[in-house]
Amino acid sequence: MSKTPQSLAFQDHFDLSPAVLRKILNVALSRGADFSEIFLEYKTFHFIKMEEDIIKETSESIGLGVGIRVISGGKTGYGYSNDPSFEKLKKTALTAAAIVSETQTHQGRELGFSGTYQPGLYPVLKPAHQEPLQDKIQLVKQAYFAAQDFDPRINKVRVGLTDQVQYTLVANSEGLLRADTKPLVKLVCFAIAESGKEREAGYSGGGGRVGLEYFDDTLSPDTIGRDAAQEAIHLLAAVQPPAGEMPVVLAPGHSGVLIHEAVGHLLEADFTRKKTSVFWDKMGTKVGNEQVYIYDDPTLPHYRGSYNMDDEGTVPQKTALIHSGKIVGLLQDRLSARLMSSQLTGHGRRQDFSCIPIPRMSNTYIDRGEYAPEEILKSVKRGFYALHYQGGQVEDSGKFTFSVRAGYLIEDGRLTSPVKQATLIGSNLDILQKICMVGSDLEFGLQTGTCGKEGQHAPVSDGCPTLKISKMTVGGQN
Amino acid sequence: MSTAHKRLSLLDLAEHMVAYGIKKGADEIEVTVQEGSEFSVDVRLGEIENLIEAGSRYISFRLNKDNKVASATSSDMELETLERLLEHALTRATLANPDPFVGLPKLGSSTFELETLQLYDPSVSEISSESKIALAHQTEALALAVKEISNSHGASFETREIRSVLANSNGFLHSYPETFCLLGVGLQAGDTNNLVEGYWSSGKRFFQDLESPEEIAHNAVQRTLRQLNPRKIPTQNIPVVFEPEMTSWLLGFLFSCISGVSIYNHASFLVDRMGTQIGNKLIHVVDDGLLPRKLGSAPFDSEGVPCRQTEVITDGILKNYLCNTYAAKKLDLKSTGNAAGSGVGPSNFFLKAGDSSPQAMIKSLDKGMILTRVLGHGLNPITGDISRGAFGLWVEKGEIVYPVSEMTISGNLGTVLNTMDMVGDDLIFRSSISGPSIRIAELTLAGT
Secondary structure: OOOOHHHHHHHHHOOOOHHHHHHHHHHHOOOOOOEEEEEEEEEEEEEEEEEOOEEEEEEEEEEEEEEEEEEEOOEEEEEEEOOOOHHHHHHHHHHHHOOOOOOOOOOOOOOOOEOOOOOOOOOOOOOHHHOOHHHHHHHHHHHHHHHHOOOOOEEEEEEEEEEEEEEEEEEEOOOEEEEEEEEEEEEEEEEEEEEOOEEEEEEEEEEEOOOOOHHHHOOOHHHHHHHHHHHHHHHHOOEOOOOEEEEEEEOOEHHHHHHHHHHHHHHEHHHHHOOOOOOOOOOOOEOOOOOOOEEEOOOOOOOOOOOOOOOOOOOOOOEEEEEOOEEOOOEOOHHHHHHHOOOOOOOEEOOOOOOOOEEOOOEEEEOOOOEOHHHHHHOOOEEEEEEEEEEEEEOOOOEEEEEEEEEEEEEOOEEEEEEEEEEEEEEHHHHHHHEEEEEOOOEEOOOOOEEEEOOEEEEOEEEEOOEEEEEEEEEOOO | OHHHOOOOOHHHHHHHHHHHHHHHOOOEEEEEEEEEEEEEEEEEOOEEEEEEEEEEEEEEEEEEEOOEEEEEEEOOOOHHHHHHHHHHHHHHHHHOOOOOOOOOOOOOOOOOOHHHHOOOOHHHHHOOHHHHHHHHHHHHHHHHOOOOEEEEEEEEEEEEEEEEEEEEOOOOEEEEEEEEEEEEEEEEEOOHHHOEEEEEEEEEOOHHHOOOHHHHHHHHHHHHHOOOOOEOOOOEEEEEEEOHHHHHHHHHHHHHHHEHHHHHOOOOOOOOOOOOEOOOOOOOEEEEOOOOOOOOOOOEOOOOOEOOEEEEEEOOEEOOOEOOHHHHHHHOOOOOOOEEOOEEOOOEEEEOOOOEOHHHHHHOOOEEEEEEEEEEEEEEOOOOEEEEEEEEEEEEOOEEEEEEEEEEEEEEHHHHHHHEEEEEOOOOOOOOEEOOOEEEEEEEEEOO
8 A cells, every 4th residue: 555544635635734734723723712623534435225136226425524623611613614725724713713702813833743543443455445346236136135035025125235434634733633544334134024914124234344355254245135034034923012011131232222322322421521411420339230341442343333543533442331330431522521621532423524523432332241141041931032123212311212123022931922113111220220130142233333412423333242131111012 | 736626606516517427428317416504503501512603515416327327425526526426427327237217307397486485584694693692592591590490401593504406417407595593402300310301492494483582491491390200100001192293203104104215115014005094084194395484395306396285195095105206107106296315205294283172182081191202213114013212291080190201102003093083283383294283092001
C-alpha cells in the first residue's frame, strides 16, 4: 500500500493541510470557547439486492462532510457542511462559535498536532469496496439459493449485501490529530415460508469490520441463507407465547440485547451527568447478582462495534461496567468526561458529520459464568426460552423490553414447542437481581445490529452466555 | 483544485445529470436533488445545551439500461464525482438481471397547485435565533414550574427548510420548497428508583400552527404525572382504549401491511385480500397527499406521480394497496403516488374520525385499560402479530383509578381490525400517520 489511510482522507477528498485545520480551529475559538474540533468524513457505500431470483438493483453512495464543534462549559455549538472549501468551513466555524456570547476576539493558539495511528483492529485481505462486483454478487446468490433450496415451503427470499468504508479524521484545539479507516460489511437474508394459510419469516446475517475473506473462513453465505430459512420453517410450527410471569432462559449470543438495553444505555455517561438514569446515584453500589460481570469493549478485532479511535479521536479501552453485581464504570465521551472530571473511555460516537458525538456502546457483553447450559435448562420446570430477537428498547427509568422473534417453551427442563413473537418486559433494578444462573458458554450475536439513540444510528454488537432469570413478565396471548 | 468548485443551481444540476446519463447510454434516468438548512436548539434546566446551524445538499439518481437497474446517492456535490458515479452505475447495471417491471412512470404534462398545498411558510426563515432559543427556554420553564416535575430531558426547537428537485429523462422537471418547525419537551417525575417519563411536542409546516409553549408544557406535564405510582396487574384479556398517539402506531403497522412492496414480497398477512372485508364497518382509512399544510402532503411523489387521495379501507373493506410504479406493475395495479425513495411511503395516512367522544369510550369500560405508551418493536407484518411493552391507565366502572406499567399487550392486527368497536371523534393530524382514539373489544395484557 502506497498510501496510509490518513493521506487518503486528507488529500483525496479534502484540500485541508494541518495548517488549514489549525486556522479553522482558531476561527472556531475566536469568540472565547474552551474547545474546538473538526471532524472530517468520507464514506463510500455499496449495496446489492436480490429478490425473486434476480439481482434487482445495485447502488453506490458517497458521504462527504465536515462537522465543526465548539464547547464552552456545558454548551455545544455545532455546524456542518458538505462543501469542504476553506471559505465555507470558516463560515461553519463561526456559526459553531456563536454558542459563546462574548463579542471580544480571542488570540489564536499555537497548535502542535500529535496523535499516533493505532495498530489496526481490522486488517483485511480482500477489502469489500475494492473487490469486483461479480464476486460480491456471487456471495449474494449463494445465500439466496441456500435459503430457497432449504425446504420447498420457502416461498420468498430476499438477500442484501452492504459494504462501506469510512475515512474519518479528527483534529482539535488540544492538539490532537488522528485518523481511522473503518470497513463495515453486512450480508443479510430474509426468508418467508408458507404452508396453507400460515406464513412466517426468518432472518439471519453476518459481517463486521471484515474483508470478503470472512465469508470463506468465518461464516459462509450458505450458512446465513440456511439459518434464515430454518427459522422461518421453525416458526410455521410455532405456538403463541404464554402470558404472565415465569422463569426465562436466554439463549447465548444475541440475548446480549438484554444487557445492551437493561444496563448499557443507562451507564452511558450523559444520562448519569444529567441524573436522568436510574443508575446515576448508584456508582459503586450493588445492583445485580454477584455472578454478573458486564463489559463494553470497542477493541475486539473485526467486531461490528469496534474502532481504532472513537469519533472524537480517543483511543478506546475495554470498559468494565458491572463487576460482581456492582456498578464500576461509565461509557464516557469528551463532554461528559470534562463535566464529570472523569477519564475518557473512548465511547464518543456519531452517526456522521452532521451529528454531535454522544456516549455510545460498542460491543457489550455479560461475561461467562460457571454453569453448564444444560444445567441451567434442567433447573426450569416450566418457563420460556428466548432464542432470536428483533431488538429492544429502554427508557431512563430502567423499564425495558425486548422483542423475541423465536423461542421455545421449557417443560420439565427440556425445550418443547417452538414459540413465536413474544415481548419480555422488566425493570432493570429488578431483573439484574433476578439473573440467578450465568452460563459458561459466552457467544456474540449476529454481527448485523444497529443501535439508535437520539436519532443517531451506530453499528454495535452484543454478547451473552446462557442466562436464567428467575421470574420475568412474558407477553403472550391468553 | 476543489476551490474551483462547480456549483450549479439545483435545477441545472438535475437537468445536467439526466442529460449526462442519456448521453452515456442509459435508457431512462431519474434524478432527485435536495438542498436543506437546519436550525436546532436544545435547552436543559435553563441552559443551552446544543445549538446546531447548518446547510447541506444531497443528490440521488436511478437509471435503467436494458431493463437493468442501478442507483446512487452522494453528498459530495463535485460534478466530477457525480459523473463518475453515473458511469459506475451504468457499468453496474450490466451486471444486474433484466427485470421487465422496471421503468419510469408514464406522466402526462402536469401542473401542481403549490399555492393550495401550502407546504412552505416564508416566515420560518425570518424567526431570529434569539426567538427560537427563547421558545425552548419558555416551554421548559413552564414545565419545570410544576413542583412534582423532578428533572428534564430538555426542550428543543428546530426548523428545517428543504428544496427538492425531481427531473427525469421523459422531460419531467419540477421543484418545490417545504418548511418544518418542531417544539417539544421531555420530563421526569418521581424519585430515582421510581421514575416516570413523559414527552410532548408539536410539529407543523407553518410556524403559526404550532401549539403554544403553554399547551406543550401542560401536555408533557400531564402525561408525566399521570403515570406516578403505577401498579402491576394480573394477566388478563380486556377491552383497551387507544389514545390517538397509540392509534398512530397501529396505523403505521397497518401501512406496512398494505404497502404494495410488502404485498408483492408476500411479507404481509393482507396478501390477496383486496376487495374483502378485513375489519369492522366503522373503519375508514384514507391516504391523502393533498391536504393543505399537512406534514404528509406533497405535489408529487419521488417518481413525479401526482399525489392524490386514495381510499385504503372503506366500511371495513380493503380497497387499495399503496404503490409506487414498480409495485403497481408487479401487482397489475396503478401507482397511487406513494413512491418514497426506493420504496413506498405514506402521504397523510389516517383513520377517519368516528362519532364517539373519548370520554364516552372510557365511560363504556366496566373494567379495561387506556393505552398511553408503548415500548419495543414486536410487530410482524407477515402474521399481523402485535406484541409490545405497554403503559396505561386502569379503568373501573368508567373511571380512571390508577396507572399501570410493566405489562405487555398482545394481539393480531387482523383480529384488532375486526374487534375495533368504537372510533373516536378526536382526529388531529399530528404527524403523517394519524388517527383518533379507538376501542378494541379485547386484547391480552400480560402482567403478573
